[in-house]
Amino acid sequence: MMRWIADGEGGDSFRKRQPLKSFVHRMTLRAALLGFTGSFVAVSLLAALGLVGATGEDGLRLATACGLVAAAVAAWLGLRTGRMIDRLARSNARFEQLSRTDALSGLLNRRAFADVLARAKAGCSLVIIDVDRFKSINDTYGHTVGDDVIRRVAELIAETAGPGAPASRLGGEEFGFLLSNGTIEDRLAMVERLRERIEAEVFHGGQADFTITISAGLAEVESGKAGELTYAAADKALYLAKAGGRNRVVHDRQGLTLILDMVAAERLELENEAAIARGVA
Template identity: 45%
Template sequence: MSLQVDLGNFDSRGAVYNFALKMTFRAVLLAFLFNLAVLPLGYALGLMPLSLADAVKLSVAGSWLFGGAVSGALALLTGHVIRELSVSRAEFERLSRTDMLSGLLNRRAFNAALAETGPGASLAILDIDRFKAVNDGHGHCAGDEVIRSVAGILREVFEDEHLIARLGGEEFGVIIRGGGLAQRIGLVERARNLVEARVIRCDGAAIHTTISAGIAEFASDLRPESVYSAADCALYRAKAGGRNRVVHETEEGNCDRCDKPAAEASAAGMNPFIGEPVPVAG
């Protein structure tokens, strides 16, 4: 008879009542077995004036009345406490993976997903164009509103099928799963078009913005940081090519900005774009 408690089972009130019911039956059974065990001792010592049948009936009633009622109430209270702890733990975990401004996943959650993604997916790194000019011209509140608006568009385009995260500042990352390459690129283009068409209003000002994006493909022979580096270089080419563009890693162009930092970081065993140690093969 196991008394082990799994906090994952306390995600609903029904689970709490189920827990209390199980604990009540266990308590009743234990109380009844205890009473049966002490009955012979009571008769041997002359402390039991009742007949055996009456003593058994009294044991059953006492087990339910005291063991069942008291343990049931305590189990119900304990179950509610455990459920609150379970809900709090789940909420804490969710908050630790969420960017508070945009409501998207944060970099921690993105890095974890990046390491687990395999072939058949694309990585898009998106950056709001001339974001500093928005902050300088309209204030940081307007900048925050622009970030929230772009995040909303990304949610609208990619929905729950793909992973969307704010990587920091005005930069976002999307892991696009499934479909063909053209379809995945088309989703990023759709997001770019929607951002370009959106008018963001803040304190009476109408703000227009655009995004640039770089896309790279996951492959079985590529490490996640290599995919990130390729997408980041494609983003750099999109910026250098005039902004408000989507560039795939296969498009021709140089990325001198990435070569030297990447080489230096690789020699140091670090990923220059994710900012975390990279395991070095033996």
């Protein structure tokens, strides 16, 4: 019986309720049969040797009765053991879920999301989102309000990513999730709608209401490309979104264009300042 329990007749079968119930029923039946057979044979042998005060039909009835009692006890122990395994399996599943979940947002934590990203297949986009100037929210309205912001942003991200799609709070005010629907342009549009929706959300900070904005960076998951490299590319796009004025969505493939635009804008600003200086002089 202990070998059956240890093996689980299927390794991960205890993670699912129906295979576990089937295993417990089989184990209980086997235990009952073994209990009945063992007790019947033992009592019959003792009767034949004259070590118990029953022979013939009386000995057979005694052996049968002892066998039935042993079978009932074995079945009861089997069911009790099955219930114990069920409780342990559910506790283990709960512990595993908690170890992979961020307590505040209810999303995956960073470690769990890294595992998901490492197994992600080509044809989806990694999105990294950061709440703009989040520190000022905590400083102005307090950490309780800041936690409310984190929870609400997490809810909106989960709605955007869709049921079953992996979404994570990577730490602080930074989030990550995978999008696999449609084309790259479709996914960019989805993140843009998320940005607009978050920008339109009104939060309550005690005596005053306020709004927030987010910046987002995207990168494509590609075959043969390590998850760390995909993350680095999305993080670079997020940095460009921040550097470009925040409250915007940038794809890694737009990075060079955005950098050139930023350089051109800065150059134009310097030229204007120089022209103004010459006019004053």
